[in-house]
Amino acid sequence: MYRSLPVFLLALCLAAPVPALAVTLPVERYFTNQTLKGYGTVVDDAYHERHRDLFPNNGFPNRFTGIHAAVDVEFTRPADARREVPVRAVTGGTVIYVDDVAGYGGLVIVRHAKPEPVTSLYGHIRLRDVPVKVGQRVREGQRIATLGAPFSAEISGARKHLHFGIHKGPGLDIAGHEQTRERLLAEWYNPNDWLRRHGAMKTPDPAPTATSASSPEPATEPATEQKTTWFDKIIDWFRNLFS
Numbered sequence: 410m411y412r413s414l415p416v417f418l419l420a421l422c423l424a425a426p427v428p429a430l431a432v433t434l435p436v437e438r439y440f441t442n443q444t445l446k447g448y449g450t451v452v453d454d455a456y457h458e459r460h461r462d463l464f465p466n467n468g469f470p471n472r473f474t475g476i477h478a479a480v481d482v483e484f485t486r487p488a489d490a491r492r493e494v495p496v497r498a499v500t501g502g503t504v505i506y507v508d509d510v511a512g513y514g515g516l517v518i519v520r521h522a523k524p525e526p527v528t529s530l531y532g533h534i535r536l537r538d539v540p541v542k543v544g545q546r547v548r549e550g551q552r553i554a555t556l557g558a559p560f561s562a563e564i565s566g567a568r569k570h571l572h573f574g575i576h577k578g579p580g581l582d583i584a585g586h587e588q589t590r591e592r593l594l595a596e597w598y599n600p601n602d603w604l605r606r607h608g609a610m611k612t613p614d615p616a617p618t619a620t621s622a623s624s625p626e627p628a629t630e631p632a633t634e635q636k637t638t639w640f641d642k643i644i645d646w647f648r649n650l651f652s
């Protein structure tokens with residue numbers, strides 16, 4: 410009886426479904442508001458010329474060129490200027506960076522072990538409002554920042570938008586642009602592909618104001634909820650015993 414117990418438990422572990430990891434979108438209107446720089450957008454002098462209105466002072470002193478390694482989610486409508494836009498951790502992890510960086514203003518980076526080792530970058534946030542500290546564990550959907558005021562020093566003079574990147578591997582990399590496509594592909598995931606691959610389709614914080622409620626939202630599927638039952642807990646306990 411007792412000799413067969415480990416075999417029985419092992420079979421139980423293998424048969425048990427692994428709960429899906431919860432992954433969410435980092436900000437409201439995440440897909441609909443990607444209207445300017447996407448992952449892989451080439452930003453050169455001609456680009457700055459075409460978008461003069463978006464770069465007061467012609468982009469100086471933070472006029473970057475290169476290949477955009479993230480997506481920009483825009484909050485440039487007048488109604489968005491003074492509204493608080495919360496930024497949320499896309500999945501559970503550990504905060505590894507909270508600082509002011511030229512070009513970003515406030516920047517928060519979270520390291521994730523699951524669903525694979527990556528870091529997520531959240532740029533142009535209001536540093537003085539960041540409610541998390543380096544070393545702190547955060548859960549999926551937890552508010553980790555607020556977008557900074559448009560064209561203010563707190564976001565390095567940028568328009569109000571979230572620069573959101575997914576860096577491959579656990580290493581710290583604060584780059585917003587890469588100089589070659591090879592480097593881009595080696596270092597950075599397309600954030601939209603990454604989020605879709607991990608089931609994040611639901612926008613957090615459904616539009617809280619009448620103005621934003623009138624904007625169309627993409628058809629969304631509810632994110633896969635992580636259900637933890639007493640059975641899952643027992644399975645996890647046994648897994649830990651055998652691992």
Ligand SMILES: [Zn+2]
Pocket residue numbers: 446477479480481571572573585
């Ligand atoms: Zn950007």
